[in-house]
Each structure stands twice: as C-alpha cells, then as structure tokens.
Amino acid sequence: MKFQPRASHFIDGEYVEDTNGAAIEVIYPATGEVIARLHSATPAIVEQALNSAKNAQAAWAALSGTERGRILRRASDIMRERNYDLSVLETHDTGKPIQETTVADATSGADALEYFGGLAASLTGEHIPLGGGDFVYTIREALGVCVGIGAWNYPTQIACWKGAPALACGNTMVFKPSETTPLSALKVAEILVEAGVPKGVYNVIQGYGDVGASLVSDPRVAKVSLTGSVPTGRKVYAAAADGMKHVTMELGGKSPMIVFDDADIENAVSGAILGNFYSSGQVCSNGTRVFVQKGIKEAFLKRLSERLAHAKIGDPMDEDVSFGPMVSENQMNIALGYIEKGKAEGARLVYGGERIERDGYFVQPTVFADVTDNMTIAREEIFGPVMSVLDFETEEEVMARANDTEFGLAAGVFTNDLTRAHRIVAGFEAGTCYINTYNLAPVEAPFGGSKMSGVGRENSKLAINHFSEMKTVYISMNDVEAPY
Ligand code: NDP
Numbered sequence: 001m002k003f004q005p006r007a008s009h010f011i012d013g014e015y016v017e018d019t020n021g022a023a024i025e026v027i028y029p030a031t032g033e034v035i036a037r038l039h040s041a042t043p044a045i046v047e048q049a050l051n052s053a054k055n056a057q058a059a060w061a062a063l064s065g066t067e068r069g070r071i072l073r074r075a076s077d078i079m080r081e082r083n084y085d086l087s088v089l090e091t092h093d094t095g096k097p098i099q100e101t102t103v104a105d106a107t108s109g110a111d112a113l114e115y116f117g118g119l120a121a122s123l124t125g126e127h128i129p130l131g132g133g134d135f136v137y138t139i140r141e142a143l144g145v146c147v148g149i150g151a152w153n154y155p156t157q158i159a160c161w162k163g164a165p166a167l168a169c170g171n172t173m174v175f176k177p178s179e180t181t182p183l184s185a186l187k188v189a190e191i192l193v194e195a196g197v198p199k200g201v202y203n204v205i206q207g208y209g210d211v212g213a214s215l216v217s218d219p220r221v222a223k224v225s226l227t228g229s230v231p232t233g234r235k236v237y238a239a240a241a242d243g244m245k246h247v248t249m250e251l252g253g254k255s256p257m258i259v260f261d262d263a264d265i266e267n268a269v270s271g272a273i274l275g276n277f278y279s280s281g282q283v284c285s286n287g288t289r290v291f292v293q294k295g296i297k298e299a300f301l302k303r304l305s306e307r308l309a310h311a312k313i314g315d316p317m318d319e320d321v322s323f324g325p326m327v328s329e330n331q332m333n334i335a336l337g338y339i340e341k342g343k344a345e346g347a348r349l350v351y352g353g354e355r356i357e358r359d360g361y362f363v364q365p366t367v368f369a370d371v372t373d374n375m376t377i378a379r380e381e382i383f384g385p386v387m388s389v390l391d392f393e394t395e396e397e398v399m400a401r402a403n404d405t406e407f408g409l410a411a412g413v414f415t416n417d418l419t420r421a422h423r424i425v426a427g428f429e430a431g432t433c434y435i436n437t438y439n440l441a442p443v444e445a446p447f448g449g450s451k452m453s454g455v456g457r458e459n460s461k462l463a464i465n466h467f468s469e470m471k472t473v474y475i476s477m478n479d480v481e482a483p484y
Helices: 043-062 065-081 083-094 098-104 106-120 155-168 183-195 209-216 230-242 265-281 294-308 329-344 395-403 418-427 462-466
Strands: 009-011 014-016 023-028 033-039 127-129 135-142 145-149 172-176 202-204 221-227 246-250 256-259 289-293 348-351 366-369 386-392 410-414 432-435 468-475
Touching (some): 043 145, 065 083, 065 106, 083 183, 145 209, 155 172, 155 221, 172 209, 209 230, 256 265, 265 410, 289 395, 294 348, 386 395
Antiparallel strands (some): 023 033
C-alpha cells in the first residue's frame, strides 16, 4: 500500500509498532479503498510515549530559545520543500482536493513552525520594581509534557498548531491524531526529528477516544490541547480538571454570517461559499447560518446557485477539482441525515440535497432557504456541505438571533456601512469575527471560541501563555522585618 507508514506510532525519534493494538484502517474517501493499516496504541505504547516525552523535556527546555527556534524554523523549511508530497498524503487521508491541501495544510503547519520558531528566542519574563529597592522578576517556564488531540479535518495543521507553540516554549508533546486521519502527523514527527528536534520531544501515537482519555488522565501530563467536538471537549475538560491540568479546547460551532442589503453581493456570496463548502463544509468555524436581509434574499440565492454550478466536483487529486468527498462514510451519513431533517422540517431546498452517485463519500453542496431559528439544521453543527439561509429585517433583530446559540466560535458580517460593521462585531458573542470576508486563520491572529466553542486561543502570541507559566521570584534588598 502506497501510503502505508513504516509503523503506527512515532516515539523517541523512531517508528514503533505493537500489533496487539486494535486495527485502524485508513480509507481514501474518494474511492472507499483502504490505503494503510495501523494499530491503536496499547497501554504499553502509551507508557512508552509518555516516558519518552517526560525524559526528553528538561534537556529540551534547557536549550536557549534561539536554538529551539532555529530547529523549528528548519522544520518549517523542510515542510515547505515537501509541500506537494505532504499534500498528496493529506488528500488521501482526508479526501480534500489537492487544490486545497497544497495551500492550506502543510503550508499552514509550516507557518506555525516558522512563527513560533521566530518567537522562541524572545520568550521572557519581566522585571517588576517595588518600593525600597525590592523587586520581582518572573521566569517564563515550560509546562512539561503536553498532550495534543486532533480532529480529522486538518490533521497536519492541527499537529503543527499544537506542536509548534508547545515546543517553542520548551515543552514536549504526545500527539494523538483522529483515527480517521492518522497519517500526516507521523510525517510532522519525522520532519521535526530531521530538523534536529531531539528524540522524545514530539511523539505521535494512534488510537481511538480511549487512548486520548488515557493520555488526558495521566499524572505526567501538564496540559491538554484538544481540537474536537463539544461533547468530547466536555469529557476531556472534566478529566483534565481532575488533575488540575491546563487546557486549550478548540471545539465546534454554528457560526452566523450576516449579509446586509448594502453589502457587495458578489463578495458576500464568495464568503458564504468559502464559509460553507471549502473542505466539503468540514470546517469548525464555518458560517453555516447565513442571515440575509430580506430585500436582497432572492438575488443572493440566485447568484449563489449560479456560482455553485461552477464547483468542479470529482477526483480530489485532479488539480481542477474544487469540491471533494466527505472524510468518511459515517460523516457523509451524518450530513445526509441533516439534509433529510431540513427537508422534513420544511426548509426550502435551493441547491443540491443528495448524495452524488459515484464511488466515495460525496454529498452535493446543499443550500436551504427559508430556514427558521428553531429548525434542527439551524441549531446543530452539521460539519458537512449544508448551508442554511435565514431571512431578517432589522439589525437589532439579527444581532439577537445570531447570538442565540450555545456556540461562539466565529461570526461574520458583510456590509458597506463602516460603523454598523464595527457595532455588529462588538455585539457578536464569538471568538473570531470577520468583516467583509470569512474563515481566514493566519498564524499571526488569535483563533478560538467563546461559550461552548472552547477555552483558550491558538496561534498568535497569545498561544504562548497557554503553553507556559510564570514563576515569580521576590528579591529583598532590605532586612527581613518580623513582628517578634
Ligand atoms: P471528536 O470530538 O469526535 O474527536 C476529537 C478527538 O478527540 C479525536 O482524536 C478523538 O479520537 C478524541 N477523543 C474522543 N473521545 C475522547 C476522550 N474521551 N478523551 C480524549 N480524547 C477523545 O471530533 P471529530 O474528530 O469528529 O472532529 C470534528 C469536530 O471537531 C467538530 O465538532 C468540529 O467543530 C471540531 N473542530 C474544531 C476546530 C476548532 O479549531 N475549533 C477545528 C476542527 C474541528 P477518535 O476520533 O479516535 O474518537
């Protein structure tokens, strides 16, 4: 098998296998064919990975930030040099079109390695002068062993978005990819070692949720960073709380996108397309509730349908293809189930709405109009190519309806009224907001959710605070005064 890795796990700088672990079949979503066979980690593998991360941590943290940063930047360069091969692997792992994976996966991972590699040398504490000559200084310290647990939609990116800031701060990591997409994180580990990351600093082990759970509850682990669904986030957060561990939770969403009647319709349609159908809709921050002001609703739907007819659906390895399969049969069935619910609850099907008759797990880009706030498709995260278009009349009304959700990951507004745009984003209950665009996530900008969509932020300088902590040192320049 062309994509078969040398072994399932990467621990202490080496590929490691334990065939006693439960079987994991990796399926190419465009054809349904098995492209690799792996094994879930046994308790012995989990033990080996955690020990290796624990043993490697002190020496890694003792390097200067400049040295750690140089290694991470070298890894970034290697990743960019291999972008095409890594993209081919990612396309087979996830089914996402090569047109997307060549620009949004290894490249995004490389950005994270470059950015946090660049920051590593400037991570410091501070000097705080006090009265009478006393002062405090703070030491920024690594947390220790960090666990990363990934979802299946952006496996390379997630492995790097978690690994790069963790390693920059002097932590070590055990990363567990989703068992649906286990291949690319192994390549990230290989590249890191090739770039000079010492053995044991970045380990990858495979497994189902039980493996993730055993990592989270282990006392050697200081921090858990999860990208996944809200139900999993709740379990992982609770398990981490038991050991008082640090957490970052990047969870699901049902984000609103508001289109006012003064907006540039072409741009709004582009935003709605990117925010609903990129990666076949399998993006956490998607703006799946598209609120369109009444006067422009039919014009918006007409242009949307015309533009969707130009989506090139097919073999994701074809560079002209812009819309590929869903990641798995299971995820396809979830999306098809929601489409049936949309039809049954009375939403108007404007585009798509069916499975595509060909090998693999293809679902048509689907648009429902006349969706109301209480319909299931407007309330629950679908994680598939299903857009709900809702009507609104006034700004006040749409603001309240946009926020009427347990989620708070992202939100967007399209309008040419400058003050209204800023008023709207000020009112959004969401971690990441967009004005006249949607779904961009550059490494320089904080990314993460509020409400049920998460805790903490990834990317940007803020991520450093989530992978390090401050030690306070008080220095007295005076005699000690005691009362007796
Ligand atoms: P899941 O929540 O099902 O799984 C996420 C990861 O957690 C997987 O690796 C999973 O392993 C693991 N896991 C499951 N149960 C446990 C447990 N009890 N303890 C520890 N780990 C566990 O999410 P999906 O993989 O289905 O991904 C889709 C979800 O991810 C969507 O809800 C989406 O919104 C969210 N997401 C959020 C993003 C963000 O940045 N906010 C970005 C991308 C996706 P296994 O798969 O083997 O069960």
